[in-house]
Amino acid sequence: xxxxxxxxxxxxxxxxxxxxxxxxxxxxxxxxxxxxxxxxxxxxxxxxxxxxxxxxxxxxxxxxxxxxxxxxxxxxxxxxxxxxxxxxxxxxxxxxxxxxxxxxxxxxxxxxxxxxxxxxxxxxxxxxxxxxxxxxxxxxxxxxxxxxxxxxxxxxxxxxxxxxxxxxxxxxxxxxxxxx
Numbered sequence: 001x002x003x004x005x006x007x008x009x010x011x012x013x014x015x016x017x018x019x020x021x022x023x024x025x026x027x028x029x030x031x032x033x034x035x036x037x038x039x040x041x042x043x044x045x046x047x048x049x050x051x052x053x054x055x056x057x058x059x060x061x062x063x064x065x066x067x068x069x070x071x072x073x074x075x076x077x078x079x080x081x082x083x084x085x086x087x088x089x090x091x092x093x094x095x096x097x098x099x100x101x102x103x104x105x106x107x108x109x110x111x112x113x114x115x116x117x118x119x120x121x122x123x124x125x126x127x128x129x130x131x132x133x134x135x136x137x138x139x140x141x142x143x144x145x146x147x148x149x150x151x152x153x154x155x156x157x158x159x160x161x162x163x164x165x166x167x168x169x170x171x172x173x174x175x176x177x178x179x180x
Contacts, residue, residue: 084121126144
């Protein structure tokens with residue numbers, strides 16, 4: 001049976017606050033294969049490690065890959081590899097190796113292996129913590145880079161009067177001056 005001293009040593013003070021909305025630097029801690037429940041679309045779920053100050057949402061961020069649009073899958077995967085520190089040429093060669101498997105299940109397994117290898121060598125990445133909807137209770141996290149970010153709503157434009165800054169040009173136009 002454990003003593004309270006052992007229990008406190010294991011758990012007390014080991015928790016960080018979750019990061020508030022904003023941009024941060026952290027590392028990708030792991031990646032795993034997932035599949036959407038309805039359409040069975042394969043995806044890669046990336047998880048982010050706690051940084052010195054904060055913990056990040058534990059659900060990770062899922063990047064689904066297209067079963068049908070191979071060029072989109074290749075482009076998005078290349079950009080994810082680049083986000084993890086590979087050069088454009090290294091990323092393209094890595095994607096080509098994965099895509100050479102032909103069968104989608106084998107392709108996804110190859111991507112998983114390559115992303116695990118890239119993550120092991122990767123440095124910090126920029127992430128953004130945000131709420132998907134303004135009234136959401138919990139935040140989500142994704143890569144900050146717009147080339148790889150998924151499911152992050154852009155900031156909605158502030159409502160303003162459309163002509164608030166317009167000049168008043170309401171003088172009468174003489175119909176004699178109209179050229180038609």
